[in-house]
Amino acid sequence: MNDFTLGIGDKNLSSWSLRPWFLMTQAGIPFTEENIRLDRPETRGILKEKSPSGLVPYLIHGDVKIWDSLAIMEYLNELFPEKQLWPEDRQARALARSVAAEMHSGFSALRAVWPMMVTRKDMRHTTQSGVARDIERVDHLWSLCRKTYGAGGDFLFGRFSIADAIYAPVASRFTTYGPVELSPEAASYRDMMMALPAMQKWIEGAKAELAAG
Template identity: 55%
Template structure:
């Protein structure tokens, strides 16, 4: 059994679970995982007994419990700095942390109107104006990061890093809701979908047996 154990929610729907899971994969550290079906009595009881905020994700490392996606990523970056979860360049690293924190705290209209569901696609989905403003901001972030720091590879800061982990669920949302993107943003989406860890998560989400009706739109 690995020293690290990550408890997460449904891979089809849980954006906050996806982020640290990708970071763990990118870290190269061995870990065990438990996937819980969200909003069941059994899951709620387990979370009440084990997770300080009664939510997933939850990383356990020995007797240490870490219960926030970005905090988990920061912890992993400290455990294995050689994995490059944050860019080496100090300026790039500051911007990577800034755009990750912005994703962590913002984009409420995007979250509320375009819920994560890797199993579904909604062609020609009518995006509300406030969600479109969030989409425009995400694309601006991607464009600036790629232009300024992305010369070393196809991701936001060249190599796949924590900032990409933070924006990965948004990539899946853009696919699910048929969001019209700039050519540059679409290139980034394509690169993310081809990234092995991202592809692995999506495939697992599509294979899950559970269905949560609140995340299944009728359009």
């Protein structure tokens, strides 16, 4: 049951790869990591063979292949109900799914103007109006989740969930392009996420990849 292979892209850049990797690492779900270096002559051929979409990430589990970050995480939630990867409370779960879906489909300015670069910190960068709106919206969502359902722990809904994994690359962006002005609640959450062993492991992996060339 637990024979998983997770295909990911460059750790410094691939925000979509970070999400399921972070979820599986933080939740303690064992997997084999298959790292596909992006934007190289051989990349397209490798991904065409490995991934139904030709993109990363992808999860291989026996005969099952899944090629979307949120779909991968939903699949794992079904396989590991004991890990409660969504909040147990129905209303909290509805909010968690809403904020995760909003991140999955939105925040286009933040994605385009502030690409993920996890090995960099405190890069001064102009904040265009679209980016400023996205930052304000993320701050609102993080604060809403923490204040409403976060009393039981440090994560958005107290205990770790898929919603946290979805926003892991955003916490990274808010460090790379800092200092980003956030509310105390949101800033505390960002700092907690960046200090997690799973995130630090990903960053160290990114540094190693860059050093290897």
